Amino acid sequence: MEEQPKHEQNQDNQDKKNHNPEDLKQLSRRKFLRNFGLVAAGAAAGAAALFSGDLFERSKTKGGKKKILLTQDNKLVEVDSLELKAYEKSPEEKMQIRGREGLPGRRWIWVIDLSKCRNARQCVAACQAAHHLRPDQFHINTLEMKENAHTPAFHMPKPCQHCDNPPCVAVCPVDATFKRPDGPVLIDNERCIGCRFCIAACPYSARMLNWSKPKFDDQDKGRPYNIELNIPQRIGTITKCLMSSDRLREGKLPYCVSACPNGVYYFGDENEDAVTNGTTKETVRLSKLLTEKGAYQLLSELGTKPRVYYLPPKNRLFPFEPSKQAEPKKI
């Protein structure tokens, strides 16, 4: 290293003979700049190393407290407090977790009294408004039913039957649709891949897909996804009746149940053996209601074990009137 400058000096001396002063000046400036650059870079690197080393040492002294934790396999371990990080779950995560866990100790049950339905379709409207649905998307729909040629026609509100043995959950490849311990069958539209196997499997036609951009897509943009309300709706994913799980969490009756003007719906907890009428707010004993009115379930021969009971349309409060609503336009 010592010889190098000497050699260069010689070189410079030799150069002096061959070049004019202007060139010489430039050459030495270039060399100066180069050497200066090298020194500066070296100094900066050294300073950075020292600084980060110091930071590391200081951070060590800040910890030092040991915490004793119990692991999943029942072992006590001592962990430095430094290695523990406070983890704050995002609102989405919180809603996802509680949405999949459900409400402990509950078994939600639904009773629909067909003798009271006069096809007001307030339930449908309330539901579509709450879940940001288009007019052709029905979490609940009222159908004109006629069992056979000689039996009378009647209107039948048809939500998802929230089966205890749900065919849709069995076929879902990614656990997007799932059965909750407290009863409802929900759909996670952040998981759904849009294969539509559940639509094929459901005998109640209770599921639909967002075939194109959802109606409120722009408005709901950025809103944290609430799995119990299924808002924001997402293109290419399934949407379905959720038993208004968000309302149940607040201790309220489902949107459709509260909206009915005719007292068609009873909703409640099977464990309490009590159901409340959405219109009159009268609470009655579930087992008594089912026995007295001769309740039945929809397509129960398929083994789906629905959580919705129907009371047959006898002693009707209103005569049957066919729907006057025009068929919606092609979408």
Next chain:
Amino acid sequence: MDENKIALEKITEDLTFHIRITRGFKIWMGFLIIGLCICLYAYSRQLRFGLGVAGIRDYVSWGLYIANFVFFVATSLIGMLISGVLGLTGIKWITPFSRIAEIIAVAFAAIAGVVIIMDMGRPDRLAYVFIYGRFQSPILWDVTVVTTYFVLSALLLFLTMITDISWVHTKTDHLPGWVKRSYKVLSLNWTDTPEKNAIIRRCVRILLILIIPCALAIHTVTSWLFAMTTRPGWDSTIFGPYFVSGAFVSGGAAVLIAMFFFRKNYKLHEYITDNHFEKMGRLLVLVMFVYLYFNINEFLVPAFKLKTAEAITLNDLFIGRFAFLFWAVQLGGLIIPIILLLVRKMRTPLPLLIISLAVFIGSWFKRYIIVIPTQEHPYLPIQYVPYNFKVYTPTLTEIAITLASFFMVLIIITVLSKFFPVIPIRETAVERGLLEDEIKDE
């Protein structure tokens, strides 16, 4: 000995004659690629605007794409029937078209995987199937077995070809340089020695044995996508064998169509003879009889009982909205071809081509009438929705996306058959006694 050598050289030259880029090839590939690009534009629309660009809606939610998927899985099964079942039983007349069957199997199995992605509402979440996959869903079974079948078929195609690849690259000099160079790489330095032959033979044997249950599984599981539901028309216990037997029909027809065009375009008349068409015609009529038997079971049994829900779908098929399609498929795609194929004169190349085309097209529409009519009649009435929710009509975009799959399959078949000997060279030579087969069958 010299005669032997000349004959051997002739075979090698005849069977590698087509490995060069011709004008016809350029025009055909140009047509396929332009067609594919137009169809991919249609798919880009679906990616942008969602599945709504197709005619499927909440009631008929599986349309052309799923029918097409079933058809693709079905057609790919022919590789198993010809190379697996017939190959393992030591039948020799399959030699000239066994590779054609394997190419068809690989192409259709590969594109079946693509078709199912085209049907997804959220193709961007494809990885979720592997991340969050739950094994109780038949879709997971399908993904598993179709992937396995594709890998097995591709391996089988490659392993049976490796001897030829090495043969061609060492024994011929009329091929373009880049073909020879790529052959050198693809041959994996394989040399024609008795030991290496024995290894290949053993591997192929294992693959052939594995491929039979795997092929049965892919189509049985595909049928279970329907049979595992409670829908009238799908809720059937014979769907597995019904689908598998139907698979051999569409696959057999596909092989016959391919045989005809390869023989004509690659001038292989000396190797794929009229006798081979005769034999393949017999095989086709046999599998069609089996399929007819399952059809009688599938339609006569529920039609005799006429359970309410089943009756509605059957009515639609026999005399209702789908009657024309149903009878056209059953008569034109199954019964009339069977009757015709029983006549010896009809088992010659040109009549066989026409019959096979009818059978092939009929097989496609058969999947359509298996998938769609059932969904138009759910248990509960369809009300308060637009008319196009009740009655399914495919849209132009949907048809174009479906066509894309055919362009892709044709591209794969064209490229594979163009750059590799479409008839096994070494096997042909051995069969003609020109090459001593060092390995006796174990």
